[in-house]
Amino acid sequence: MKEFHIGPNDAGQRLDRFLAKAVPLLPASLAQKYIRIKRIKLNNARAERDTRLKEGDVLQLYINDEFFDKPREDNAYLTVATPKLNIVYEDDHILLVDKRPGLAVHPHDGAEYGRTLIDHIQAYLYQKREWSPRGENSFTPALCNRIDRNTGGIVIAAKTAEALRVMNQKIKDRELDKRYLAIVEGSPKPRDGALQGYLRTLGVPFAGCDVLASAVGMDKHVMKLVFKDAGIPVLDSKRFLKTDFIADEQAVISQIEEAFGYPVICKPVNLGSSVGISKAKNIDELEKACEKAFEHDKKLVLEEGIIGMEVECAVMGNDEPVASVIGEVVPCNEFYDYDAKYLANESELHIPARLSDDMLKKVQAEAIRAYRALGCEGFTRVDFFVCADGKILLNEPNTIPGFTSISMYPKLFAASGIPYSELLDRLINYAFER
Numbered sequence: 001m002k003e004f005h006i007g008p009n010d011a012g013q014r015l016d017r018f019l020a021k022a023v024p025l026l027p028a029s030l031a032q033k034y035i036r037i038k039r040i041k042l043n044n045a046r047a048e049r050d051t052r053l054k055e056g057d058v059l060q061l062y063i064n065d066e067f068f069d070k071p072r073e074d075n076a077y078l079t080v081a082t083p084k085l086n087i088v089y090e091d092d093h094i095l096l097v098d099k100r101p102g103l104a105v106h107p108h109d110g111a112e113y114g115r116t117l118i119d120h121i122q123a124y125l126y127q128k129r130e131w132s133p134r135g136e137n138s139f140t141p142a143l144c145n146r147i148d149r150n151t152g153g154i155v156i157a158a159k160t161a162e163a164l165r166v167m168n169q170k171i172k173d174r175e176l177d178k179r180y181l182a183i184v185e186g187s188p189k190p191r192d193g194a195l196q197g198y199l200r201t202l203g204v205p206f207a208g209c210d211v212l213a214s215a216v217g218m219d220k221h222v223m224k225l226v227f228k229d230a231g232i233p234v235l236d237s238k239r240f241l242k243t244d245f246i247a248d249e250q251a252v253i254s255q256i257e258e259a260f261g262y263p264v265i266c267k268p269v270n271l272g273s274s275v276g277i278s279k280a281k282n283i284d285e286l287e288k289a290c291e292k293a294f295e296h297d298k299k300l301v302l303e304e305g306i307i308g309m310e311v312e313c314a315v316m317g318n319d320e321p322v323a324s325v326i327g328e329v330v331p332c333n334e335f336y337d338y339d340a341k342y343l344a345n346e347s348e349l350h351i352p353a354r355l356s357d358d359m360l361k362k363v364q365a366e367a368i369r370a371y372r373a374l375g376c377e378g379f380t381r382v383d384f385f386v387c388a389d390g391k392i393l394l395n396e397p398n399t400i401p402g403f404t405s406i407s408m409y410p411k412l413f414a415a416s417g418i419p420y421s422e423l424l425d426r427l428i429n430y431a432f433e434r
Contacts, residue, residue, distance in 0.1 A: 002068060006057040015042065016049040018059075026067045027081035039063060066133060075133070076107065077122035079114035085124055093163035094144075094156055095121060101152040105143055118143055121157045130159060144168055145178075153180075179204075191400045192218040192270060207431040208378040209399040217374055217399040220269050220301045227394055230373035232366065234394045235303045235385070236260070239269065242298045245290060253286060256302050263305030266290055268297035279305060308385035308393065311353045313367035314401070314412040316379040316427060318434050321371050323364040324412035328353035349408065351415045355386065366392050374399075378430045381409045 004010075004022060019031045019040070026034075034040040035049050039062040042051060053059075069075050089096040097117065099105065105117045122141050125131040131141055144156040144167040158164035170176050193215030199206045209217065216222050221239040228234060238259055244252050256264060266289035268276040276296040278289035293300040310331070314324035330348035352360060367382040374380070374397055381401035385393045401409040413423050 002061050002063075004059040004061070006053045006055055006059065008055050011053055011055040011057075013053050014049070015040075015047055015051045015053060015059075018053055023061070023063075023067055025069060025075060025078040026063065027079055029081040034061075034063060076114045076116070076119045077126055080119055080123035083120040083124035083127065085120055088154065093159055094167065095124075095159065097121065097155050097157060099147055099152055099155050101150050104149045105146050105155060117155060118157075125159060139164075145171060191398075205431045207427045209374075209376050209380060210434075213375040213377065213380075214399050217376070217380070217397045218270050220267055220396060221299070223374070223396065224301075227370060227373060230369070232370055232373060232394055233392065235306065237301050237303045239299060239301050240290075242294050242300075245294070249287075253283060256286065257283070260302065260304045262286075265303040265305050266293050267301050267303070268293045269299035269301050271296050306385060306387065306393070308387040309353070309355070310383065310395070311355070311363055311386055312381055312383045312408050312412065313363055314379070314381050314409045314416075315367050315371045315376070316413070316423075316430065318377045318430050321368055321376070323367050324416045325351060326353040326355065326360050326363050327351045327408050327412050327415075328355075329408070349411070351411060353386075359386065359390070363392060366394065370394055370397060377434055379409070379427055381412075 004018075010018060015035070016028065016031060019026060020028060023031070031040065032049055035047060038046050041047065041060045041062075042053075043058055044060060066075060066078055069078075085095075086098040086100070087095060088098050099117055103117055104115070107116055107119075118141075121143075122131070125141050126133070133140070139161045142158055142164055144158055144164065147153050147155055156167055158167055167176075191214055193211040193213075196206065196209070196211045196214050200211060208214070216226055221237070224234045224237055236259070238256065240252055263279050263281045264286060266278050266280060266286065276293050278285070278292055280286035280289045290300060310329040312327045312329065315321050328350040330350070353363075355363070363384055363386065366384065370382050371380055376397070376399065379401070381398045383395040383398065385395055387393065401407060403410055410420050410423060414420065418426070
């Protein structure tokens with residue numbers, strides 16, 4: 001117990017404001033609680049926090065001695081009234097805490113005392129009475145690893161000196177793996193196999209298709225050759241190089257008209273999200289479409305402009321892939337271009353697609369067949385056209401489909417009874433499985 005005798009310079013202040021100055025390590029919320037339960041008394045009687053002190057008053061505080069220390073880095077935990085921690089694991093030796101972005105781990109990371117992760121961890125253990133600073137000569141609960149202030153993730157805290165030594169040694173010996181979910185700056189092309197190849201060289205597991213399937217699935221010309229070899233029907237197409245157009249544009253245009261007539265679909269060979277794709281109904285539109293495609297790639301592919309229902313199937317797995325229910329896309333534009341996918345927000349999605357049960361099963365079977373022919377692993381979305389005569393034509397695979405709130409891949413598996421969180425767990429497990 002400690003007493004304060006109120007002198008002339010203290011008189012006139014509210015009780016709670018006096019405490020904030022006289023006992024700065026005592027959190028305001030805890031001070032209010034102690035006033036309420038009479039662990040803080042005024043003249044041996046209960047007081048209110050807004051009571052005005054008078055000269056000659058005696059203030060009695062029945063609180064831990066630690067609160068009377070001067071504020072320092074090593075006692076900042078005392079200012080934390082209610083520790084805010086997302087604890088994902090705890091035993092007698094360690095804590096695993098999921099740190100949120102924006103929270104510093106130590107005061108020297110630029111944060112104020114009492115507002116860091118270690119402050120909250122020490123406050124948590126102190127309030128649980130698992131750690132008593134007065135009973136220790138040198139040890140305080142400490143972090144075994146650090147994460148930058150603006151990064152979120154798992155931080156290991158040691159409750160004992162022995163745990164700290166063991167965990168630090170394990171980290172030093174690389175017995176613990178560090179895994180990062182990174183946001184890449186710039187415009188990477190994760191579907192062309194380059195990123196997958198880089199991750200392979202690092203020995204880092206990753207979800208989704210490997211190098212070859214990613215690269216082939218991205219090349220709209222080579223992809224069709226693989227599927228044709230596997231006996232999977234695809235849209236008729238022709239590939240041209242930019243140098244072909246430079247050498248004799250009219251000859252190329254004539255070949256396209258002779259092969260397909262109009263309308264015709266013009267696509268860059270290596271690009272996704274319908275970027276650079278156009279539908280041409282005459283020679284003027286075709287010339288503009290080719291010019292637009294060449295802005296994105298030095299190769300383009302021309303396809304017949306067929307009329308058919310656009311359907312999509314999500315597939316996941318390694319050796320034993322499974323297919324989702326089939327989804328149908330009714331684009332708000334003439335075809336499912338970039339604007340219809342991401343900007344207009346007027347395209348219709350039907351899950352399941354408006355097809356007979358027999359036809360739905362056939363599309364699922366074709367999706368599995370395409371998945372295996374390409375050598376896919378992890379996940380891929382496979383897109384088709386279903387024609388009026390019942391013919392199923394493979395449009396293209398998407399080895400890294402979108403996972404946003406409007407994306408078809410998670411929607412299809414949600415409709416198949418696999419919610420988003422479970423879907424992510426499965427895809428991650430497939431990455432470690434192979």
